[in-house]
Amino acid sequence: MQILPTALPEVLVVVPERHTDPRGHVSETWSAARLAGAGLHADFVLDLASVSVHAHTLRGLHFQAPPHGRVKLVRCGRGRMLDVAVDLRSTSPRYGRWVAVELTPENGRQLWIPAGFAHGFVTLEPHTETLYKMSAPWVPEASRAVRFDDPELAIDWTVPHDRLVISTRDAEAPRLRDCPYADVP
8 A cells, every 4th residue: 555645744645555367456445554554543434425427526625623523535436536635724834725636446546634624526527436434423513615616725626617516505615714613723
């Protein structure tokens, strides 16, 4: 398993080793021992899967307010997606900075997103399946979103905004500066 850095040191790309033969391949996508050996710790309690029927479906930027923050390990089971993490920690010198990584079944990459970061993605192909491991359950009253097109974040989603398929909640989310509980210590 390879652990690769991103422009945000806490957000990492996890690339499982693939064992390939004429039948296909097998990968160990998560190992508590291997990740702990790399200094990454999370007691995952929940697995989620979402399928986005349309290309250019945007979900996010989501997070849970303290004390309900959670670590996410995200991968693409089918299709292709651009996965984004935004630093929401007010004490961080990288507050408001973001990183984006393309995830596909072919590249096998996963994104490790710690608590204190917002998460979102845009699908680049129809019928994209997103698979998540979470270190804490969903707490509806702690659920928050930051606006995907906040000009101060200036995230390059690689898709023109008028072509996005997006929920009303995400389209109407507040900007980072106006988001309650986005100032995560």
